[in-house]
Amino acid sequence: xxxxxxxxxxxxxxxxxxxxxxxxxxxxxxxxxxxxxxxxxxxxxxxxxxxxxxxxxxxxxxxxxxxxxxxxxxxxxxxxxxxxxxxxxxxxxxxxxxxxxxxxxxxxxx
Amino acid sequence: xxxxxxxxxxxxxxxxxxxxxxxxxxxxxxxxxxxxxxxxxxxxxxxxxxxxxxxxxxxxxxxxxxxxxxxxxxxxxxxxxxxxxxxxxxxxxxxxxxxxxxxxxxxxxxxx
Numbered sequence: 493x494x495x496x497x498x499x500x501x502x503x504x505x506x507x508x509x510x511x512x513x514x515x516x517x518x519x520x521x522x523x524x525x526x527x528x529x530x531x532x533x534x535x536x537x538x539x540x541x542x543x544x545x546x547x548x549x550x551x552x553x554x555x556x557x558x559x560x561x562x563x564x565x566x567x568x569x570x571x572x573x574x575x576x577x578x579x580x581x582x583x584x585x586x587x588x589x590x591x592x593x594x595x596x597x598x599x600x601x602x
Numbered sequence: 603x604x605x606x607x608x609x610x611x612x613x614x615x616x617x618x619x620x621x622x623x624x625x626x627x628x629x630x631x632x633x634x635x636x637x638x639x640x641x642x643x644x645x646x647x648x649x650x651x652x653x654x655x656x657x658x659x660x661x662x663x664x665x666x667x668x669x670x671x672x673x674x675x676x677x678x679x680x681x682x683x684x685x686x687x688x689x690x691x692x693x694x695x696x697x698x699x700x701x702x703x704x705x706x707x708x709x710x711x712x713x714x
Contacts, residue, residue, distance in 0.1 A: 534691070
């Protein structure tokens with residue numbers, strides 16, 4: 493089992509460019525999450541999907557969109573990247589109380 | 603507002619020594635509390651999960667305690683190793699919520 497996988501691992505964008513971060517899990521979990529982690533701050537929830545076919549906003553959703561493509565995949569899209577979106581992005585899936593995190597995508601917006 | 607406060611912010615200890623990290627929370631109604639270890643450049647990995655009825659749980663050299671009355675938890679690391687150098691994150695979930703509340707973490711450095 494690969495667990496939670498994320499692509500790409502690193503990305504540099506110019507302001508205004510768009511991109512999609514991909515996430516997949518092979519643990520048959522219903523719930524999936526996107527977080528961002530900035531220096532000195534805790535992980536902050538961007539969006540989550542409690543089950544296939546549903547998505548909901550988290551704490552910091554502005555500037556992002558998500559798609560729960562199927563039970564395995566949950567993507568995060570930046571339509572027009574801004575320097576404030578420079579961060580490390582983590583995808584997670586959960587079963588019961590336990591959350592399993594991917595390795596992260598380090599995004600820099602110049 | 604639900605909050606999780608961790609202390610200290612950072613800690614430096616010598617290899618072989620013990621240490622204790624603290625977590626205070628205001629999340630209500632309480633469902634569960636988790637401790638995660640995050641190595642530099644990696645995603646968080648779960649160490650322990652505790653629900654309301656549990657007041658201590660161990661995972662090898664890691665022992666977590668929970669006092670639901672005072673809303674405090676601690677993570678005790680015994681006989682520290684260089685590989686324990688990481689950020690330790692306390693996460694608390696409210697009953698019925700999909701959105702956990704994360705602490706900012708304690709950065710632990712273990713020196714040889």
